[in-house]
Amino acid sequence: MEGHIVNLPNFLSVLRIFLIPWFLYYYHAGNLTVAMILMVVAVLSDWFDGRAARWTNEVSEMGKILDPLADKLCLASAALYFLWIGKLPLWFVLFTILRDVLIFSGAAYIRYRHSVLTTSLWPGKWAVGFVSMMFISMVWPHPLFERYPVQEFFMYLSVLMLSYSFAEYCVRFYRIQKAGSGGSAL
Numbered sequence: 001m002e003g004h005i006v007n008l009p010n011f012l013s014v015l016r017i018f019l020i021p022w023f024l025y026y027y028h029a030g031n032l033t034v035a036m037i038l039m040v041v042a043v044l045s046d047w048f049d050g051r052a053a054r055w056t057n058e059v060s061e062m063g064k065i066l067d068p069l070a071d072k073l074c075l076a077s078a079a080l081y082f083l084w085i086g087k088l089p090l091w092f093v094l095f096t097i098l099r100d101v102l103i104f105s106g107a108a109y110i111r112y113r114h115s116v117l118t119t120s121l122w123p124g125k126w127a128v129g130f131v132s133m134m135f136i137s138m139v140w141p142h143p144l145f146e147r148y149p150v151q152e153f154f155m156y157l158s159v160l161m162l163s164y165s166f167a168e169y170c171v172r173f174y175r176i177q178k179a180g181s182g183g184s185a186l
Contacts, residue, residue, distance in 0.1 A: 009053035012045040013066035020077045027081075027139060036139050042074060043132045064119050068107075071120075071128050072100045078135055087138055092155060096131070099166050106173045114180040118172060123165035130158040 019042050027035035049067055053059045076097050082088040107118045134154035137145040144150065 007053075007058040007060065007063070008056060009049040009058055009063050010060065010066050012049035012052065013063065013070040016042045016045050016049075016070040017073055020074055024077065024081050028085075032139060032141055036136075039132075039136060039139055043136070046071060046074075046128065046132075061117055064117050068104075068120050068124075072104060075128065075131055076100065082135075082138060087151075088155075092159070095159065096162060099162055103166065103169050106169065110173055110176050114176055116176050116180075118169075118176070121165060121168050121172070123161060123168050127158060127161035127165045130154050130161050134158055 019038050023035055023038040023042065026032075026038060046067075049063070053063055079088060079093045079096055083090060083093045103124075110116050110118055131154070134151055137150040137154060
């Protein structure tokens with residue numbers, strides 16, 4: 001793997017994974033303040049890890065794997081938990097998890113078959129941002145979030161961006177596969 005494995009960006013991705021059980025514990029225990037702080041730290045670490053990698057010139061192969069893995073684990077864990085307590089519909093959780101499994105599998109196949117490590121696409125980052133906003137609106141007991149359908153708005157916006165980003169990943173994987181099998185890329 002290129003780059004240093006132990007660096008600030010990778011630490012932030014690992015931190016995000018480490019925060020998952022603590023967020024779930026404090027939210028389930030009814031300590032919304034701590035749960036909200038943990039969620040904000042996770043969201044900010046996601047925003048900051050990529051920037052820190054570029055600023056410090058510490059973009060690494062490990063970071064290209066850890067960052068999206070942390071995103072997928074955070075999203076799946078929170079989605080499954082909120083499904084379990086009845087705050088998210090089954091179709092949304094199945095859709096997001098199936099999408100992530102397919103993208104992760106496609107990226108692993110491309111890595112294995114063509115030795116190409118794919119990176120996150122901007123629509124995927126936007127999708128994670130919209131999902132994060134949906135989760136924040138679910139956790140933060142703000143009157144605005146209780147009075148208006150903010151959660152539903154971000155949920156459907158997430159579905160649109162998750163679908164668009166899935167299509168973009170499929171096109172990328174197809175182009176890499178086509179170029180690697182002797183065909184010309186689109």
